[in-house]
Amino acid sequence: MKHNIVIVFVALMLAPLHTTLATQNPSALSPHSTPAAPRTSLKVAVLIPTPQMHCQKCENKIKKNMRFEKGVRKVETDLEAQHVSITYDPKKATVESLQAGMKKIGYDTKVVSDKGAEG
Secondary structure (H helix, E strand, C coil): HHHHHHHHHHHHHHHHHHHHHHHCHHHHHHHCCCCCCCCCCCEEEEEEEECCCCCHHHHHHHHHHHHHCCCEEEHHHHHHCCCCEEECCCCCCHHHHHHHHHHHHEEEEEEEEEEEECC
């Protein structure tokens, strides 16, 4: 019972300090807080794979393997249009490195576009 009273007493004593720290410096509450890193402008490369994607299994093969390539943030496939859209960080990857990644899993590619990502 004595331990419970001490813990409540300490918690009550620290509550004003916690409120003061939160008001003056919100990051002081978390020892793991780090300043927000500047956002990197991402790019989207649209590639046409050869051989063509024929089924969901082809799409999944590309998605599952390309997500491990350095700098890749998102991979979307369009079976009907035969396009692979890869959102990537241009500081960590290039269109050529993305094409090399596709080559590793058996696809040659043609670049349709390589533009800045929106949103």
